[in-house]
Amino acid sequence: MTTSTEQPATSISNRRRGDVSYWSKTLIPTTRDAPSDAEMPSHILLTRAGFIRRVGAGIYDYLPLGYRSIQKIEAIVREEMNAAGASELLLPALAPIELLKKSNRDEAYGDQLFRLTDRHGRVAALGPTHEEVITELAKAGITSYKQMPVTLYQIQTKFRDEFRPRSALLRGREFIMKDAYSFALTVEGDGGLNEQYDAMYQAYVNIFTRLGLDFSVVEAEAGPIGGSASHEFMVNCDSGEDTILKCDASGYAANVEKCEIGERAHDLSGAPTGELERVHTPKMPGIDLVADHLGVDASQMLKTIVMAPAEPGDDKPDYVLAVVRGDHEVNEGKVRDAVGFGVELADEKAAKAAGFKIGYVSPKAAGLCKAVLIVDPDAAQGGTAWATGADEYDHHVKHFNWSRDMADHLAKSKIADIRNAMAGDPSPRDPNSTLRAQRGIEVGHIFKLGTKYAECFDFVVLDENQKKQTVIMGCYGIGVSRTLASCVEMSHDDNGIVFPPAIAPYHVEIVLMDIKKDDHRALADKLAQELADAGADVLIDDRKERPGVKFKDADLIGVPVRITIGDKALAERSVEFKRRGDEGKGEWTPIDNAVTACLDALA
Numbered sequence: 001m002t003t004s005t006e007q008p009a010t011s012i013s014n015r016r017r018g019d020v021s022y023w024s025k026t027l028i029p030t031t032r033d034a035p036s037d038a039e040m041p042s043h044i045l046l047t048r049a050g051f052i053r054r055v056g057a058g059i060y061d062y063l064p065l066g067y068r069s070i071q072k073i074e075a076i077v078r079e080e081m082n083a084a085g086a087s088e089l090l091l092p093a094l095a096p097i098e099l100l101k102k103s104n105r106d107e108a109y110g111d112q113l114f115r116l117t118d119r120h121g122r123v124a125a126l127g128p129t130h131e132e133v134i135t136e137l138a139k140a141g142i143t144s145y146k147q148m149p150v151t152l153y154q155i156q157t158k159f160r161d162e163f164r165p166r167s168a169l170l171r172g173r174e175f176i177m178k179d180a181y182s183f184a185l186t187v188e189g190d191g192g193l194n195e196q197y198d199a200m201y202q203a204y205v206n207i208f209t210r211l212g213l214d215f216s217v218v219e220a221e222a223g224p225i226g227g228s229a230s231h232e233f234m235v236n237c238d239s240g241e242d243t244i245l246k247c248d249a250s251g252y253a254a255n256v257e258k259c260e261i262g263e264r265a266h267d268l269s270g271a272p273t274g275e276l277e278r279v280h281t282p283k284m285p286g287i288d289l290v291a292d293h294l295g296v297d298a299s300q301m302l303k304t305i306v307m308a309p310a311e312p313g314d315d316k317p318d319y320v321l322a323v324v325r326g327d328h329e330v331n332e333g334k335v336r337d338a339v340g341f342g343v344e345l346a347d348e349k350a351a352k353a354a355g356f357k358i359g360y361v362s363p364k365a366a367g368l369c370k371a372v373l374i375v376d377p378d379a380a381q382g383g384t385a386w387a388t389g390a391d392e393y394d395h396h397v398k399h400f401n402w403s404r405d406m407a408d409h410l411a412k413s414k415i416a417d418i419r420n421a422m423a424g425d426p427s428p429r430d431p432n433s434t435l436r437a438q439r440g441i442e443v444g445h446i447f448k449l450g451t452k453y454a455e456c457f458d459f460v461v462l463d464e465n466q467k468k469q470t471v472i473m474g475c476y477g478i479g480v481s482r483t484l485a486s487c488v489e490m491s492h493d494d495n496g497i498v499f500p501p502a503i504a505p506y507h508v509e510i511v512l513m514d515i516k517k518d519d520h521r522a523l524a525d526k527l528a529q530e531l532a533d534a535g536a537d538v539l540i541d542d543r544k545e546r547p548g549v550k551f552k553d554a555d556l557i558g559v560p561v562r563i564t565i566g567d568k569a570l571a572e573r574s575v576e577f578k579r580r581g582d583e584g585k586g587e588w589t590p591i592d593n594a595v596t597a598c599l600d601a602l603a
Contacts, residue, residue: 018532020525021506023541026064029053030553040239042485043168045497049557051484051505058165058173065557066484068505068537070176073480074155076210076502077178084203086151086180091133093157097123099132103456112160126159131453131475134181138471139459142183145469148461149191151200153180155480169485170241170441176481181449182474185463193448193472197229200476204233204444211483212500214490216440218244219254220447221333230258230447233478234440235486244440245421250429254421257333259435261417262426268375268410270382274399281360282394287326290396294387301326302379302388302400304361306351307335310342319346319354319371323363325378326387328419338374338416360389360396366409373413380415441486442479449473488558497558498581501602506539507531508598509559511550513566515542520565523591527563527575530595536602555580561598562586 027050034044035054046052051066062070078088097115100106106113106125114126127133134152142148155178165173182196189195201217208215213235220230232255234244245259246252254260284290291298307320320343322330335343348358355368366373386400402410423437454460454471463469484503491498501507508531510524521542528538539559541550547566554562564576564586575594578586579601589597 016535018507018535018537020528020532020538020540023539023543028065028553028557029063030556037166038168040167040170040485040489041492042170042488045488045492045556046168046485049497051557052168054168058162058171060168060172062481065505069484069499069503070480072503072505073211073483074176074178077155077207077478077480080203080207080210081153081178081180083206084151084199086153086200086203088154089152090154090156091127091130091137093127093159094124095127095130095133097125099136100125103132103453105132109160112162114159114161127156128158128160129177129179129475129477130154130156131181131449131473132457135453135457135459135473138181138183139457142461142471145185145461145463148471149182149184149196151180151182151196151474153178153476167485169481170489172481175479178478178480180476182476184472184474185461185469187472193474197446197448197474200446200474201231204446204476204478207478208233208235208444211487211502213443213483213487215443216244216246216253216438218440219252219258220445221255221257230445232442233444233446235443235483235490236438236440237486237490238439239489240439240441242440242442244438245423245425245435246438247427247429247433247435249433250427252427252429256420257331259421260428261419261421261435262428262431264377264417264426266377266380266415268380268382268402268406268415270384270401270403272399272401272404273383273385276400276405277398278390278392279396279398280394281396284394291326291387294396294398296385296387296398298326300385300387302363302386303328303330304363304365304389305330306346306356306358306361306365307332307343308346308350310344313341316341317370317372319351319356319369321361321363321366321371321373322376322418323373323379324376324419328376328378328422331418331420334416334418335374338414338418339372357389357391357393360391360393362389362391362397362400363402363406363413364409365391366412371412373409374418375413375415376417376419377415378419441482441489443483443486444476444478446476447474449475492558493581495552496556499558499560501560504558504560505537506559507536507602508561508563509539509541509554509557511541511547511554511562511564513547513564515544519570523565523570523575527591527594531598534595534599536598561601563594563598 029050031048035047038044053061116124158177159174184193186192216234218232220232243256281290287298303326305322309316322335382402387398388400390397425435427433451470459471460468487503488497512520524540531538560580562578569575569588574588576586577589577597
């Protein structure tokens with residue numbers, strides 16, 4: 001599913017009275033130099049425009065302009081969350097480590113978890129998210145089914161000890177996030193998880209549309225409830241760190257981890273292309289090195305990944321062998337769906353003890369033990385002259401053939417879509433279309449938690465029949481500070497940021513060509529007050545700087561509309577009007593029409 005918006009940000013006509021600020025009385029330290037460690041446009045421009053300042057690795061100040069934009073994002077988030085029936089609260093940043101132990105996330109987060117020890121020796125963690133804290137709170141406060149459904153949210157700073165923080169607000173060690181959690185007793189029906197999920201989905205569409213972002217909604221990895229239980233909201237931009245795959249004909253969109261692939265023909269029969277040829281490949285466990293040594297393309301090789309059940313059981317095999325083409329990557333979630341239980345990469349030491357020659361495994365290794373063989377359709381081609389591991393260290397084989405070399409093992413094999421999708425793959429929703437790839441930045445994620453955390457905290461409530469029911473949860477996050485950076489990645493040019501009105505720190509900037517002239521200042525104040533009365537936020541550049549410096553700074557900070565007051569235009573009872581992003585000089589607009597022109601441009 002995809003939603004891509006080109007709608008303008010919300011009109012300011014219904015806002016409260018706007019603010020009027022003077023450049024000389026606030027802190028806007030613009031600079032021509034980019035940070036030495038900056039690579040992403042948002043890092044460069046937010047720093048150069050005086051929105052943020054680096055304090056330490058992954059830690060940033062939000063300066064006045066940056067904080068104004070953050071507050072505007074938060075305000076829209078609050079309005080839509082409240083309209084969707086959620087209630088705001090504030091949870092502590094510190095969480096006793098015992099809470100995270102209940103869900104095992106003290107270990108799952110590993111080194112990314114900030115840990116603190118107080119003077120009494122008690123260990124706490126700075127919250128990366130707040131599932132444990134909110135579940136404990138809800139358990140204490142929700143004692144009857146009559147109190148549900150309920151959705152609670154907060155906007156707060158979160159902490160993750162990134163090993164290599166980069167790109168400023170896109171991957172820092174602290175960041176501002178809106179996280180919400182819903183509680184219900186059923187999945188279907190009135191007040192169920194699905195109803196709450198749908199309400200949050202719509203709220204997120206409303207939020208990112210009002211913010212003026214070009215975004216897509218993509219299917220993501222499903223949660224424990226199953227089905228279409230997870231969606232990511234991605235800002236579309238070429239510099240994005242994530243890959244989105246789309247079918248333009250059907251509107252289907254998904255991230256790489258989730259994306260399905262349409263039907264692909266497969267046939268394990270077919271005559272061998274030659275005698276099985278064993279080749280010495282010393283110190284070449286990688287596909288590309290081996291392919292080059294064998295004189296074949298990576299697409300002519302088979303890659304066999306040894307996996308194991310995430311939770312072993314008597315009803316499960318000891319191992320799962322996933323086979324894909326050498327130029328493809330195994331998708332763990334798809335393997336899980338194909339076998340019907342959770343899987344993970346096998347422990348190397350245990351796999352070697354079981355007889356697997358890791359790095360040189362072939363499909364024939366399925367005969368070593370109680371194993372299931374899952375083959376991707378692109379690898380299930382009997383007439384191809386495959387090269388694969390020889391189940392012997394430092395050796396591969398050429399001319400592998402499914403029907404000849406796997407005759408004893410095909411009975412316990414299954415063909416299924418188990419690889420990551422790629423651009424050009426057949427669409428899963430339209431047989432006549434293919435998938436295309438684009439880049440994006442994740443700014444929101446909603447998913448169904450199910451009963452995972454409720455079970456950890458023994459969170460049960462008596463239903464209307466006085467039977468104990470485990471509470472079902474949903475989780476819904478928005479990266480507030482990340483949204484600001486993503487907007488800049490989406491919308492900028494060679495001169496600076498190009499903000500949509502909803503996120504811009506100010507809607508209109510009034511530039512005074514000569515601050516010494518009283519009539520210039522008086523007109524600036526008059527226009528600013530009229531604009532503020534109409535709901536616009538106005539910045540008056542009253543600095544003792546050359547006009548060229550002021551114009552460059554105006555473009556850099558990205559305010560949507562610029563009004564310039566100078567002698568030439570005033571002689572014609574006009575001011576210069578210019579939209580940010582328009583090329584060339586602005587146009588003269590009669591003074592009496594200036595406010596209307598600004599408001600029309602912001603609508």
